[in-house]
Amino acid sequence: xxxxxxxxxxxxxxxxxxxxxxxxxxxxxxxxxxxxxxxxxxxxxxxxxxxxxxxxxxxxxxxxxxxxxxxxxxxxxxxxxxxxxxxxxxxxxxxxxxxxxxxxxxxxxxxxxxxxxxxxxxxxxxxxxxxxxxxxxxxxxxxxxxxxxxxxxxxxxxxxxxxxxxxxxxxxxxxxxxxxxxxxxxxxxxxxxxxxxxxxxxxxxxxxxxxxxxxxxxxxxxxxxxxxxxxxxxxxxxxxxx
Amino acid sequence: xxxxxxxxxxxxxxxxxxxxxxxxxxxxxxxxxxxxxxxxxxxxxxxxxxxxxxxxxxxxxxxxxxxxxxxxxxxxxxxxxxxxxxxxxxxxxxxxxxxxxxxxxxxxxxxxxxxxxxxxxxxxxxxxxxxxxxxxxxxxxxxxxxxxxxxxxxxxxxxxxxxxxxxxxxxxxxxxxxxxxxxxxxxxxxxxxxxxxxxxxxxxxxxxxxxxxxxxxxxxxxxxxxxxxxxxxxxxxxxxxx
Numbered sequence: 001x002x003x004x005x006x007x008x009x010x011x012x013x014x015x016x017x018x019x020x021x022x023x024x025x026x027x028x029x030x031x032x033x034x035x036x037x038x039x040x041x042x043x044x045x046x047x048x049x050x051x052x053x054x055x056x057x058x059x060x061x062x063x064x065x066x067x068x069x070x071x072x073x074x075x076x077x078x079x080x081x082x083x084x085x086x087x088x089x090x091x092x093x094x095x096x097x098x099x100x101x102x103x104x105x106x107x108x109x110x111x112x113x114x115x116x117x118x119x120x121x122x123x124x125x126x127x128x129x130x131x132x133x134x135x136x137x138x139x140x141x142x143x144x145x146x147x148x149x150x151x152x153x154x155x156x157x158x159x160x161x162x163x164x165x166x167x168x169x170x171x172x173x174x175x176x177x178x179x180x181x182x183x184x185x186x187x188x189x190x191x192x193x194x195x196x197x198x199x200x201x202x203x204x205x206x207x208x209x210x211x212x213x214x215x216x217x218x219x220x221x222x223x224x225x226x227x228x229x230x231x232x233x234x235x236x237x238x239x240x241x242x
Numbered sequence: 243x244x245x246x247x248x249x250x251x252x253x254x255x256x257x258x259x260x261x262x263x264x265x266x267x268x269x270x271x272x273x274x275x276x277x278x279x280x281x282x283x284x285x286x287x288x289x290x291x292x293x294x295x296x297x298x299x300x301x302x303x304x305x306x307x308x309x310x311x312x313x314x315x316x317x318x319x320x321x322x323x324x325x326x327x328x329x330x331x332x333x334x335x336x337x338x339x340x341x342x343x344x345x346x347x348x349x350x351x352x353x354x355x356x357x358x359x360x361x362x363x364x365x366x367x368x369x370x371x372x373x374x375x376x377x378x379x380x381x382x383x384x385x386x387x388x389x390x391x392x393x394x395x396x397x398x399x400x401x402x403x404x405x406x407x408x409x410x411x412x413x414x415x416x417x418x419x420x421x422x423x424x425x426x427x428x429x430x431x432x433x434x435x436x437x438x439x440x441x442x443x444x445x446x447x448x449x450x451x452x453x454x455x456x457x458x459x460x461x462x463x464x465x466x467x468x469x470x471x472x473x474x475x476x477x478x479x480x481x482x483x484x
Contacts, residue, residue, distance in 0.1 A: 058400075059343070073343050074342075100316075119357075120361060120381065135363075138363075139362065139363035148302075155299070158299075
């Protein structure tokens with residue numbers, strides 16, 4: 001049975017981190033949020049799991065993944081599950097947990113990327129908090145982007161199996177998520193991200209290697225990859241970059 | 243060998259979620275950040291793991307827990323590890339992952355509690371971002387606190403084992419963390435939190451039950467429990483509450 005991915009239609013958002021792992025794993029999955037309501041898909045299929053009175057374990061928010069009779073939420077947890085079931089995570093327990101730890105730190109960076117244009121409220125339009133975002137973006141682009149990217153560079157430099165991947169000698173879901181983080185930051189803050197990446201050659205190489213993997217390349221060139229936009233987590237407002 | 247907990251001294255912060263689990267489990271642990279530098283403790287013992295050139299897997303930030311030759315970071319992951327090793331998590335895999343999912347959502351609420359007084363930058367003093375915080379706090383106290391607390395109430399109401407705990411019929415680390423979240427929100431936003439809790443009797447009962455557990459009660463009454471303050475995640479600025 002195909003897995004069912006639930007995420008708001010039309011934006012990459014946090015769903016994209018899950019999609020990249022499913023695409024690399026070659027797993028069949030259904031985009032429930034994008035489907036037709038007459039087929040039991042679309043936004044009502046998402047709100048059913050969030051708000052339905054009969055759902056025993058409702059997720060707090062999308063994305064979530066339906067696997068048989070279970071619904072798994074929280075991007076980093078979904079990825080841990082996919083990684084362990086589809087060969088995108090190390091086998092030994094310390095490395096398995098370490099991969100999750102790296103992913104949780106990527107998730108922290110994603111939160112900050114979103115906060116940088118929505119520092120007041122996710123419920124307000126970004127135009128209504130631009131003054132606050134102007135202040136916040138300075139710290140994000142000058143301090144936080146470099147700090148996060150340098151940390152990933154350090155992990156690769158110290159990986160005993162070599163600097164090709166974040167962890168061990170094979171691709172993990174964390175590598176795929178770092179690819180997406182670099183994609184997103186490069187879209188939203190092209191100047192600041194290019195400056196930070198100039199000091200992170202291993203991260204740049206990993207980003208290129210992920211983009212060239214056959215299944216990821218096919219996905220990125222397909223119509224399934226949604227374009228970045230000012231409706232997602234990573235938003236390009238030129239006045240916030242420098 | 244005692245576990246070693248690394249967290250900035252003098253504040254509860256995210257370290258407190260880990261401490262509560264260690265206290266309830268009755269595990270011996272050393273507060274490395276609070277110790278004496280001549281004994282290899284204190285802040286330098288933290289920065290050693292963050293910045294030391296020879297650390298293969300450096301955590302991005304405290305708290306982290308040293309277990310033999312491993313260092314585990316990210317609060318939710320530390321708690322998952324403690325839960326599984328010291329009987330504070332369910333045994334079956336779906337419930338084990340669901341407990342982690344609940345914990346990750348508590349962690350999201352903790353991020354938002356911090357952002358509510360630091361919407362511009364964690365690197366600036368809160369007084370230098372009070373205008374932005376005034377705007378953000380409205381959304382946090384009116385929309386987010388009720389939404390998070392209602393979600394926990396719903397989980398307890400739908401727990402097939404009864405409404406005593408968030409998951410199953412025994413205490414988990416998520417219950418301890420929800421206790422701490424309620425403690426922190428009640429300190430920082432007493433009016434808004436009391437309003438939200440008035441509609442969440444099961445959360446209120448769980449908070450009281452956790453506080454009354456012998457080991458937690460002893461810990462809360464001991465000198466080891468650091469007081470809430472305006473240096474932590476949960477800060478009481480009366481002008482932000484209503």
